[in-house]
Each structure stands twice: as structure tokens, then as C-alpha cells.
Amino acid sequence: MHDAAASGPPQLRFVPARCRYTQSPLLTESPNAKTVVAGLFCKSRGLTCKSSPTPDEISSQQDGAADSTTENGASDAELVTPPAIDSSPSLARRSVSHSSPADTIQSSAGLSAAGDLSLEQQSSGSAAVVHQGLVRQNSDGLDQPSYGVSPPVPILSNGPLHTLEDNFNRTAHSMGPSAEQDTYLLDAFRCLIISENDEIDANIIQVYPGGPSADDRPVHFLLLENENPDFTNEAKQSASDGTERLVWPYGERLIRxxxxHVHPIYPVVTKGRFLAQYKSNRMKIPASLRGAIYGLACVFWDRDPTIKEACPFQQHQCIDHAHEALRREHENPTLFSLQAGLLLHHITPPDVDSVETPSMWTMTAQTTACAQTIGLHQDPTRWSIEDWEKRVRKKLWWAVYAADCWSAICHGNPPHISPTTFSTLPPDMDDIRADETVPEDLRYLVEPEDAVFQASVGARFLQFINLTIVLRDVLDCAFQVRPNPSTLADRTMQLVMMRDKFNDWHSLLPQCLALGPERGPDTISNCPLHLTYYATQALLYRGLMYPATRVAKANPESNLRKWFVSALTEFRGFVDFFNSITEEDLRGFWCRHARSQFILCGNFLIYLFLLASDQTHIAAAYQLLQEFHQSLKRLGETSHKPGRLLIRPARLRLDSFFRQAATILRGSEASVI
Structure with a gap:
């Protein structure tokens, strides 16, 4: 007995009720094919195979296949039905003795016959027989599929749909190419993860079977039971209760x-789903998202004419609760918690910061990791999930992508997301429109004009994403830590092509996004978008004019001299834009990266002034600097604190420049340079 065990395969206890694999529909047509693995397995053990039907049984099975069941209670229809997710509460903790199609990984009748047999003492020959039924095999060039393995098939529009989001007490984690098991192996064979108490801890579901190309891999998610230590649950509950106590009884007003004020500029919250859950049971919405929304909304407290009293709390109190909750919610990330992470980037900055705090950059890393954990970096277009979920996933991924790019600019860091690490296609208007129209029974939670989708909201967000894509192209071409292997001339040519496309932006801009002389609500909402354009333009010209050295300044053939006049002429547009900004514009919602964008634009004006090589250009650059400085002073006198803090870092830099420039340029303070 010991000798046989020693010569056989490694010890393994095989329990087929726990491990299941997909089966080709072809196998259901032939009882012999369906049970061949089990028959050979039993024969190798010297057992009578009860799964191999007699001729009479074959006939009866063909007549009543729809009603037949296996020993474990699963019907033949269940055995060949593609996986589906059952999100009913009864599945919160399921013992493996209760088999269900919701277990996702389907069982075969052949393996059911093997039942509780152990493989611990099988000979190598018997192991090979069983192995044949578990793993995809090449049939020496034949197209005949191996037993127990489905051939690749395209996703049908009428196939079963999963949800990765609405599963009771479970969250879906992406299983990428380097995950714990090979994606093609999981396509053929995948197991539930069973705890010591014979309960299902996790399940593997397939949302895409892969395509004809070897690199078009199957896509799987780990559907994980949400189990956390008591202290984690208590901390989340404390943050949730604290948030609601803080805002009571103004919660609904803050939602409105x-x-x-915020959503039209930054539409990352799934409006309809959020409002429906808020009405049903707000406490089921993650505390991080409720806290972030309350915190961002309280800035506009004085814009609600129905509220006479002062806001009873400070923004940082809500945000503190949100951060406390989010830290724990990252154990089980969802689309809601990701939305919270995105919103928390845009809180009002403290009044002591003259540079952006590094915590904004580290928070972006956290948000990016959360998005990748739930698989937003993979294009969901061909997945077997609900259409609304595909659209939301695309929109949120590109919101994360934009946050990553613009947060990187704050300190000149390389973005966390590289071009080869995602496949999600950019969103379109239909993706932004999804879930924006509010049902009648929820409209009391929003203003009438906010209950229906506004095309300007979608167009604004799409243009923001388009500008971010241009920005990223500029960063990848001209601002890499490891220099681009192409020559400086080649990089310049790439940037010239980007500039040609970039210069058409204003002429191709939808009318609803233009900045006209008359300032309305939509016009105010468009100001941040135009600032994004000019910040991208500043970096594009810095790339074109590289390197900004004394040698280049003295050389008429240098890139610096070649592009200087164009930069000076075109950046006149930024100064005109900034001169047109009013105090009322500053009272609108501006994303947090707008501070860095103002810094970029102001510093580019200084850049142009210091690099001008003749008196005409020096005078023109100085004129732009003066106008910008005067507008900063004008707007800096606003009584609206968030507006003052928005432009404060740029104003401090211009103030410092005008105070010190003359001395520095004379050389007496050369050590400062």
C-alpha cells in the first residue's frame, strides 16, 4: 500500500461537489461521451460504475432528459447551463453540501459518479484518466473537444448576464493574467474556495470566455465573501453613525x-443608483461616499435660499469620517467606495498650503489600486454583465485615469497608470447618460433641472477626458524619467502633430461649453474645463521648447527660439480667460487639481518672460505677467474662502516673483537660483 502510494501522484482528496468544470453541449448528446471519464475511473478502481447507463437507461434518458437529475440533485440542464450569479441573501454563507448553479463552476455527471473517492492512492495510469477529464487537451490537431471542456464560443447577446456589483455580502475582485491561476486553466477548470467549516469563502466567475487570439484571454473575477474582524466593522459603523449625526437633519438638502453644484462638473456618482439606495436605506451606502458627498455639498450651504441658519459643521468633520470609513472599505472595494475615493480628492484645501500636499498623490495611488482591484482597467464591452455596469465601469475608469494624470502634475511625478496596463475604451455620451435620469419617486431629492440628463454635463466630462488624453501623450513624449529612446527631433515632430490637433479644440468645441460674454450657470461650470485646456497647452509648449537653457536662448535655431513666438501669442488666450473670471465663477465647483493648473499657467508666463530674447518679446511677456498678477489680486479679495484658496498658490508665486525678480536678475542673490 505504501509502495503504491509512493509511485502514484501527489496526495490529493478530490471532492467533486466543491470543484466543477464547464462541459460542452456536445457532451450532453451522447451518454457514452458524458460518462466515459467516470467509467474509466471506476474501472481503474475495480468498482462497478453506476453512472454508465444501460441501453434501456440511455433510451429513457433521451426521452426525459429535461427531468433527469444527478445524485447530487442537479438537473442535466443545470449541468450545461453557463455560470450565473445568485445574489440572494441566502447565499451569504453557503455550506458546500448545498450545491447550486450559483456556485458558478458547473459539475459533470461523470465526476459526480466519482463522488467521494480519494485520489490519494491512485496509480499514474488512473491519474492520467482523471486528468484527461479535467484539463483542456490538444487532440493532435483535431477539432474534437476534450471531455469536460467547452470549445471557445462567442458571447451571445441573449446569454446569461452577471453582476459584479449587486451580490449580497460579496465583492468581485479582478483576477488578472498573473493571478493565482492561469486564465486558460480557469476557463476549463475552477474550484470554489472552501473554509475549514465546509463553507464557501470565495467563488470564481467567468465574465468573458476569451477570443480567437491567444492574447484575448478569458476574464475571471473572484467573488469573495465579505468577512472582516469585529474591530473593522465597528470602525465602519462608528464612521457611518458619526456622519449621519453630524449632518442631521440636513442630509437630503446636502444631497440636493x-x-x-458638484455633479454637473464632475459626474462620477451613479446618480440613479445612489438616490434609490438613499431613499431605501441610506445606511447601506458606504459611509465614505455619504461623507464625501455631504462634505463637498456643505461648501454650497449658502446657495440654498431655504436654509437660514449657518452650517452646523465643518467640512473636515465629514471628510474625517469618510476617510476613516474608506480605509476599512478598501477591504471590500465596490463602485460606491471607488466613487468616494474620487470625490475625496476634491475637498477644500487647508489655508496653510502653498504647494499641493503629498497626501493627494498618495490618495490617487490608493484610488488607482482600488479601481484595478475591481477590474475597471479591463474593457468590459464583451463581458456578460449588465449594460449599465459596463457603462459605469468605463466612465469611472477614465475618471481614475484623469485623476492619476492631473495628480501626477502637482509634483512632476510619473503617473501610476501606464499605457500597457489597461484596455478600457474611452466613454461616449451614452456611457455618461446612463443612470442620469432620475425616476419620478426620487425627484424630491434633486432640483427639477437636475432630474433629467443634461447634454452639457456629458459633453463637459468627455472633453475633460479628451484633454487628459492629450496631456498624457505630452507626458509620455516629453516628460519621462527615463528619456524616450527616440531623438529630440523625433519627439519634437510628435509634439508638433499633437499641437496641430490641439489648436482645433476651440473651433470644435460644442456651443454649450463655450465661454461667452454672458455668464450663466452653464458658463460658470465651463470655466474649469477651459483652465484644463490652458494647463495642457503650457506643458505642450514646454515640451516643444525643450531644453530651456542659456545656450538654447542664444541659438536662433533652437526649439526654444523657434516656438517662442507661437507660445507667447497663443498663451495670450489664457490671460484673457483669467481676466474674464469673476468672483461668482470662483464660487462654482473647481476640482482640486485646478490649483496646480493655475500654478502651471502662472509659472509658464514667468517662463516666457525669463526666456524672451529681444526687447519686443520681453515687453509682451511682461505685459501678460502684469495682467495676470492684477487679476489674481482682484480675485484674491473675494470673501468666498474656497475661491481664495483656489488661487492662493498661484498668487503667492507671482507675488514672490515680483518681489524678488529684480534682485535675482541683477545677480546679488544668485545663490537663490
């Missing part, structure tokens, strides 16, 4: 303010 958020969707009126």
Missing part, C-alpha cells in the same frame, strides 16, 4: 446641493 451636491447634485446641483
Amino acid at each position: 446641493l451636491y447634485f446641483k
Whole structure:
């Protein structure tokens, strides 16, 4: 007995009720094919195979296949039905003795016959027989599929749909190419993860079977039971209760303010789903998202004419609760918690910061990791999930992508997301429109004009993403830590092509996004988008004019001299834009990266002034600097604190420049340079 065990395969206890694999529909047509693995297995053990039907049984099975069941209670229809997710509460903790199609990984009748047999003492020959039924095999060039393995098939539009989001007490984690098991192996064979108490801890589901190309891999998610230590649950509950106590009884008013002032500029919250859950049971919405929304909305407290009293709390109190909750919620990330992470980037900065705090950059890393954990970096277009979920996933991924790019600019860091690490296609208008129209029974939570989708909201967000894509192209071409292997001339040519496309932006801009002389609500909402354009333009010209050295300044053939006049002429547009900004514009919602964008633009004006090589250009650059400085002073006198803090870093830099420039340029303070 010991000798046989020693010569056989490694010890393994095979329990087929726990491990299941997909089966080709072809196998259901032939009882012999369906049970061949089990028959050979039993024969190798010297057992009578009860799964191999007699001729009479074959006939009866063909007549009543729809009603037949296996020993474990699963019907033949269940055995060949593609995986599906059952999100009913009864599945929160399921013992493996209760088999269900919701277990996702389907069982075969052949393996059911093997039942509780152990493989611990099988000979190598018997192991090979069983192995044949478990793993995809090449048939020496034949197209006949191996037993127990489905051939690749395209996703049908009428196939079963999963959800990765609405599963009771479970969250879906992406299983990428380097995950714990090979994606093609999981396509053929995948197991539930069973705890010591014979309960299902995790399940593997397939949302895409892969395509004809070897690199078009199957896509799987780990559907994980949400189990956390008591202290984690207590901390989340404390943050949730603290948030609601803080804002009571103004919660609904804050929701209304958020969707009126913040959402039109930054539409990352799934409006319909959020409002439906808020009405049903707000406490089921992650505390991080509720806290972030309340915190961003309270900035606009004085914009609600129905509220006479002062806001009873400070923004940082809500945000502190949100951060406390989010830290724990990252154990089980969802689309809601990701939305919270995105919103928390845009809180009002403290009044002591003259540079952006590094915590904004580290928070972006956290948000990016959360998005990748739930698989937003993979294009969901061909997945077997609900259409709304595909659209939301695309929109949120590109919101994360934009946050990553613009947060990187704050300190000149390389973005966390590289071009080869995602496949998600950019969103379109239909993706932004999804879930924006509010049902009648929820409209009391929003203003009337915010209850229906506004095309300007979608167009604004799409243009923001388009500008971010241009920005990223500029960063990848001209601002890499490891220099681009192409020559400087080649990089310049790439940037010239980007500039040609970039210069058409204003002429191709939808009318609803233009900045006209008359300032309305939509016009105010468009100001941040135009600032994004000019910040991208500043970096594009810095790339074109590289390197900004004294040698280049003295050389008429240098890139610096070649592009200087164009940069000076075109950046006149930024100064005109900034001169047109009013105090009322500053009272609108501006994303947090707008501070860095103002810094970029102001410093580019200084750049142009210091690098001008003749008196005409020096005078023109100085004129732009003066106008910008005067507008900063004018707007800096606003009584609106968030507006003052928005432009404060740029104003401090211009103030410092005008105070010190003359001395520095004379050389007496050369050590400062």
C-alpha cells in the first residue's frame, strides 16, 4: 500500500461537489461521451460504475432528459447551463453540501459518479484518466473537444448576464493574467474556495470566455465573501453613525446641493443608483461616499435660499469620517467606495498650503489600486454583465485615469497608470447618460433641472477626458524619467502633430461649453474645463521648447527660439480667460487639481518672460505677467474662502516673483537660483 502510494501522484482528496468544470453541449448528446471519464475511473478502481447507463437507461434518458437529475440533485440542464450569479441573501454563507448553479463552476455527471473517492492512492495510469477529464487537451490537431471542456464560443447577446456589483455580502475582485491561476486553466477548470467549516469563502466567475487570439484571454473575477474582524466593522459603523449625526437633519438638502453644484462638473456618482439606495436605506451606502458627498455639498450651504441658519459643521468633520470609513472599505472595494475615493480628492484645501500636499498623490495611488482591484482597467464591452455596469465601469475608469494624470502634475511625478496596463475604451455620451435620469419617486431629492440628463454635463466630462488624453501623450513624449529612446527631433515632430490637433479644440468645441460674454450657470461650470485646456497647452509648449537653457536662448535655431513666438501669442488666450473670471465663477465647483493648473499657467508666463530674447518679446511677456498678477489680486479679495484658496498658490508665486525678480536678475542673490 505504501509502495503504491509512493509511485502514484501527489496526495490529493478530490471532492467533486466543491470543484466543477464547464462541459460542452456536445457532451450532453451522447451518454457514452458524458460518462466515459467516470467509467474509466471506476474501472481503474475495480468498482462497478453506476453512472454508465444501460441501453434501456440511455433510451429513457433521451426521452426525459429535461427531468433527469444527478445524485447530487442537479438537473442535466443545470449541468450545461453557463455560470450565473445568485445574489440572494441566502447565499451569504453557503455550506458546500448545498450545491447550486450559483456556485458558478458547473459539475459533470461523470465526476459526480466519482463522488467521494480519494485520489490519494491512485496509480499514474488512473491519474492520467482523471486528468484527461479535467484539463483542456490538444487532440493532435483535431477539432474534437476534450471531455469536460467547452470549445471557445462567442458571447451571445441573449446569454446569461452577471453582476459584479449587486451580490449580497460579496465583492468581485479582478483576477488578472498573473493571478493565482492561469486564465486558460480557469476557463476549463475552477474550484470554489472552501473554509475549514465546509463553507464557501470565495467563488470564481467567468465574465468573458476569451477570443480567437491567444492574447484575448478569458476574464475571471473572484467573488469573495465579505468577512472582516469585529474591530473593522465597528470602525465602519462608528464612521457611518458619526456622519449621519453630524449632518442631521440636513442630509437630503446636502444631497440636493451636491447634485446641483458638484455633479454637473464632475459626474462620477451613479446618480440613479445612489438616490434609490438613499431613499431605501441610506445606511447601506458606504459611509465614505455619504461623507464625501455631504462634505463637498456643505461648501454650497449658502446657495440654498431655504436654509437660514449657518452650517452646523465643518467640512473636515465629514471628510474625517469618510476617510476613516474608506480605509476599512478598501477591504471590500465596490463602485460606491471607488466613487468616494474620487470625490475625496476634491475637498477644500487647508489655508496653510502653498504647494499641493503629498497626501493627494498618495490618495490617487490608493484610488488607482482600488479601481484595478475591481477590474475597471479591463474593457468590459464583451463581458456578460449588465449594460449599465459596463457603462459605469468605463466612465469611472477614465475618471481614475484623469485623476492619476492631473495628480501626477502637482509634483512632476510619473503617473501610476501606464499605457500597457489597461484596455478600457474611452466613454461616449451614452456611457455618461446612463443612470442620469432620475425616476419620478426620487425627484424630491434633486432640483427639477437636475432630474433629467443634461447634454452639457456629458459633453463637459468627455472633453475633460479628451484633454487628459492629450496631456498624457505630452507626458509620455516629453516628460519621462527615463528619456524616450527616440531623438529630440523625433519627439519634437510628435509634439508638433499633437499641437496641430490641439489648436482645433476651440473651433470644435460644442456651443454649450463655450465661454461667452454672458455668464450663466452653464458658463460658470465651463470655466474649469477651459483652465484644463490652458494647463495642457503650457506643458505642450514646454515640451516643444525643450531644453530651456542659456545656450538654447542664444541659438536662433533652437526649439526654444523657434516656438517662442507661437507660445507667447497663443498663451495670450489664457490671460484673457483669467481676466474674464469673476468672483461668482470662483464660487462654482473647481476640482482640486485646478490649483496646480493655475500654478502651471502662472509659472509658464514667468517662463516666457525669463526666456524672451529681444526687447519686443520681453515687453509682451511682461505685459501678460502684469495682467495676470492684477487679476489674481482682484480675485484674491473675494470673501468666498474656497475661491481664495483656489488661487492662493498661484498668487503667492507671482507675488514672490515680483518681489524678488529684480534682485535675482541683477545677480546679488544668485545663490537663490
